[in-house]
Amino acid sequence: GLLMPKHAVPGERPIPPQLRPDVPPVKRMPAHYHAWAHPGAYVPVDPTTGKPIPEKRCLSAWEARWHILGVRRHHPEAWEAAARRGYDTPKKVLRLLADADDDKRLRADLVAILKEADCSEPHYTFREGKYQITVRRRKEWVHDHAEYATARGLKLHLERHHCGSDDTGGFEHGHVDKHGNPVTIWDDSDEFSPGRRINFNPGAWELLPAANYVFFCIEGTIKSCAMLSQIIERRLPATVFDVPSVGQWEAAELVRLLPLLRDKAIVVVPDADGAEKWQVLNQATLCARWFRDRGFAAVIAAPPLAPDGTVSHKGVDDYIANDGWLLDMEIVGFEIDYFAYSHLRERLAKGRVHVGRWQDGVDSDWRVMEGLALLGGELGIVSCSTEKLAKFTGLSRHAVSAALERLNRLGLISGEGSTRVGHWNRYTKKYEEDEWMERPKFVIRERDLRAVRSDLRRVREWDEIKTPHRENTTMQLQPQDVSALASLFATHDVRLSIDIRPKDTEEALNRDEELAAAIDTWGETK
Numbered sequence: 277g278l279l280m281p282k283h284a285v286p287g288e289r290p291i292p293p294q295l296r297p298d299v300p301p302v303k304r305m306p307a308h309y310h311a312w313a314h315p316g317a318y319v320p321v322d323p324t325t326g327k328p329i330p331e332k333r334c335l336s337a338w339e340a341r342w343h344i345l346g347v348r349r350h351h352p353e354a355w356e357a358a359a360r361r362g363y364d365t366p367k368k369v370l371r372l373l374a375d376a377d378d379d380k381r382l383r384a385d386l387v388a389i390l391k392e393a394d395c396s397e398p399h400y401t402f403r404e405g406k407y408q409i410t411v412r413r414r415k416e417w418v419h420d421h422a423e424y425a426t427a428r429g430l431k432l433h434l435e436r437h438h439c440g441s442d443d444t445g446g447f448e449h450g451h452v453d454k455h456g457n458p459v460t461i462w463d464d465s466d467e468f469s470p471g472r473r474i475n476f477n478p479g480a481w482e483l484l485p486a487a488n489y490v491f492f493c494i495e496g497t498i499k500s501c502a503m504l505s506q507i508i509e510r511r512l513p514a515t516v517f518d519v520p521s522v523g524q525w526e527a528a529e530l531v532r533l534l535p536l537l538r539d540k541a542i543v544v545v546p547d548a549d550g551a552e553k554w555q556v557l558n559q560a561t562l563c564a565r566w567f568r569d570r571g572f573a574a575v576i577a578a579p580p581l582a583p584d585g586t587v588s589h590k591g592v593d594d595y596i597a598n599d600g601w602l603l604d605m606e607i608v609g610f611e612i613d614y615f616a617y618s619h620l621r622e623r624l625a626k627g628r629v630h631v632g633r634w635q636d637g638v639d640s641d642w643r644v645m646e647g648l649a650l651l652g653g654e655l656g657i658v659s660c661s662t663e664k665l666a667k668f669t670g671l672s673r674h675a676v677s678a679a680l681e682r683l684n685r686l687g688l689i690s691g692e693g694s695t696r697v698g699h700w701n702r703y704t705k706k707y708e709e710d711e712w713m714e715r716p717k718f719v720i721r722e723r724d725l726r727a728v729r730s731d732l733r734r735v736r737e738w739d740e741i742k743t744p745h746r747e748n749t750t751m752q753l754q755p756q757d758v759s760a761l762a763s764l765f766a767t768h769d770v771r772l773s774i775d776i777r778p779k780d781t782e783e784a785l786n787r788d789e790e791l792a793a794a795i796d797t798w799g800e801t802k
Contacts, residue, residue: 557651
């Protein structure tokens with residue numbers, strides 16, 4: 277296999293290397309059941325343990341249609357049945373799934389496919405781990421008994437660790453094992469995630485001050501290295517950095533890297549199959565929007581598709597190997613029909629009486645609908661967490677969850693999965709989405725409300741690169757962020773202006789000598 281060293285942004289913690297084995301390890305997912313016919317008195321059981329399968333994993337074939345015909349192709353017999361009916365490309369299958377609720381012909385075709393590929397036995401699905409993280413951090417397990425969601429879980433914990441009685445007085449505490457060592461758990465916090473880190477090759481770091489384009493590769497190190505090779509070989513005014521996968525772009529150090537990206541065009545680079553995998557398109561759109569909300573010019577660019585609309589080069593590394601030029605990649609963008617959305621606001625306002633919605637609810641529904649359209653693209657399919665959608669629309673998670681439920685009741689969208697905010701995980705100390713097979717999916721039912729692809733342009737034709745950007749970038753930082761930025765400013769001509777509240781100035785400078793040194797050396801105090 278391949279061992280891929282990682283290079284952290286100067287001043288940040290080192291990043292452990294990543295592995296790509298020749299034979300990827302396979303992870304077995306929980307047993308599930310999705311027959312077309314109702315099981316009746318039959319109780320599906322796990323083939324290995326013999327225990328009954330939980331109700332949430334016992335679905336009808338129609339309820340599990342997104343899983344059966346999903347892009348992971350867990351059920352190839354369903355894809356073969358779809359191909360025999362003319363749905364022989366992933367894009368055609370996605371359109372079949374998205375429009376089956378409102379088109380009788382498509383619904384009949386989908387029902388026939390599901391019946392033909394019926395699987396009436398409990399079974400497992402398997403996922404390959406193509407890339408592996410080598411080192412994960414562990415932390416001491418500190419918890420409070422009030423965090424347990426069920427009485428049964430608390431009872432089992434007390435029997436195992438407290439001899440059956442709660443003797444902690446309600447305070448947070450830890451445990452030791454039989455050897456006297458503290459009991460530890462995996463640290464899944466974003467701050468110490470070994471995967472959600474920015475890899476910045478030293479060769480690319482040297483090109484950053486003179487770069488006009490900054491490529492943000494969200495598909496891993498191998499493709500980032502291919503891009504860097506062409507940048508150096510052809511002396512392009514660009515540089516590149518990467519994260520391991522599309523869902524890990526929101527790294528903690530990305531905020532601290534922003535001052536060095538001023539006056540540069542940000543190009544988010546996913547794989548070309550983003551047109552077929554809506555999950556890839558959703559994450560790329562979220563990433564580009566994150567940069568735009570902070571005053572940067574940002575677009576999504578991918579290798580161009582073949583004339584027939586199929587993917588000719590899946591990854592940017594394949595595109596470069598076939599003499600493709602980075603600046604000739606196509607900008608992927610979508611826009612909505614604001615005429616249709618102006619009428620949508622009127623429709624939402626008319627329905628507020630029987631749905632129990634106030635005017636602020638109308639605004640929230642409109643913004644969520646607009647966000648779903650921009651994320652879903654031409655197919656109108658969105659698969660992302662409620663938290664991500666809240667960040668994209670600028671609303672709270674609870675407002676987004678309520679808006680999704682109202683839009684579903686009005687028939688404007690159809691949803692698969694839970695729209696609740698989530699549950700509190702006592703181990704990671706944060707809310708997590710309620711999900712099983714995949715994230716909740718939402719489909720915009722009316723085609724007029726779906727986004728349309730904007731006019732295709734090349735990266736080199738992008739007008740924004742010729743537009744001067746703001747000279748000053750303002751951000752709200754914590755003292756530890758300023759300390760981490762100090763080493764970055766040492767190698768670049770960036771002037772830092774720090775605004776500290778007067779009542780906190782003396783205390784902050786006395787408490788953090790490193791912060792005081794950073795202010796004295798690289799900035800000025802107002």
